[in-house]
Amino acid sequence: MSDPNQPSPPPGWYPDGQGGQRWWDGAQWTEHTQPPQAPQPPQAPPQPQVPGADQPTVVAPHRAADFGQHAPPGQPPYGAPTGQQPYGQQPYGQQPYGQQPYGQPGLGTPSGSGGGNKKLFLIVGGAVGALVLAILLLVVLLKVIGGGSPAAVAEDYFGAFAEDDYTQQCELLSKDRRDSLLEEADVDDCDQYAASADDRNKELNSYYEDQYGESYQDIRDDTEYEFEVKDVEEDGDEAFVDYEVTTTYDGDNQDYLDTVLDGDEEQAEDGTMRLVEEDGDWKVAQESYDEDEIGEGE
Known part of the structure; x- marks a missing residue:
């Protein structure tokens, strides 16, 4: 209990014990409240003139519950029923835990609206x-x-040939050219064509061994191919790619070198590849042809 002769706390907002604040007019609790964590507390009512310009230093009570000591005799603090603690269980001037002081922005609170x-x-x-x-x-x-251009498709097609990737080679052909190839091989799709090509290579292996004493695959392993695009001409849905293929044989099979390559280990050959655009993709229609035969012999 505080000294009954101690001056009443000055008018102001004090914790109400429920997270909000209530206005003490210097003599009693009023109806004016502030909700918990209110961004903008309601404007405090005008303070009445306190008689006397100079007031003695006020010693704050240890608990806000002592404010009830200054209520009129027999009247409990505002809203506190008999046997219930009055508003304000925190020391005078100290905010409840987690509550920001009035008018002081909390940590991380934005300083401007919408910024x-x-x-x-x-x-x-x-x-x-x-x-x-x-x-x-x-x-x-x-x-x-590149990446789908006529030149890129031509390079991919020749790269598939150099690596014996018959499935990709078949898939890069135009529809008419592919259908013709599948019909000649008596197969239904590119995967079956690749399988039949492997069978044909086995026959070539036997033939090369008979002719040159070395399998076709071994000679292919000793051969390097270089494909270079020289020029590209597009005409609507048709394109012509001029190229040069350089073949270099690094093996030591003299029979093959003399018979097939005429003793020249490196040979260069020019050609033109014709492509057509189908469903937005360029496809190989003819691997090579003469300029006078452009558009013929699909």
Whole structure:
């Protein structure tokens, strides 16, 4: 219990023991309250004039419950029934745990309304714009230097030939050229064509061993191929790729070198490949042809 002669606490907002605050007018609790964690507490009612310009130093009570000692005799603190603790269980001037002092922003509280959202929107929007631009540049780049261009398809086709990848070689052909190839091999799809090509290579192995004393596959392993695109001409859904193929034999089979390569270990051959565009993709229609036969002999 505080000294009954101790001056009453000055008017102000004090904790009500429930997370909010209530106005003490210097003599009693009023109806004015502040909700817990309110961003903008209600405007305090005008303080009545306190008689006397100078007041003695007020010693704060140890607990807000002592405010009830200054209520009129026989009247409990505002809203406190008999046997119930009055409002304000925290020391005078100290906020309940987790409650920010009135008018003081909490840690991490934004200083401006909507500023963080605007910055986030600008950052996300900029990132999306940069991604779209990068995709557009990539599409243009692939269109110019390869990745589905006539030159790139021609290189992929010859690379499949050099590596004996008959499935990819078949899939890179135009529909008419592929159908003709499958019909000649008496198969239904490119996988079956690849299997039949392996069987034909076995026959070539036997033939080469009889002719040159070494299998076809062994001679192929000693041979390197280089494919170079010289020029590309596009005309609507048709394209012509001029190329040069350089064949270099590094083996030591003299019979093969003299009979097939005429004693020249490196040979270069020029050619033109004709491609057609089908469903947005370039396909090989003719591996090589003369300029006078363009469009014929699919």
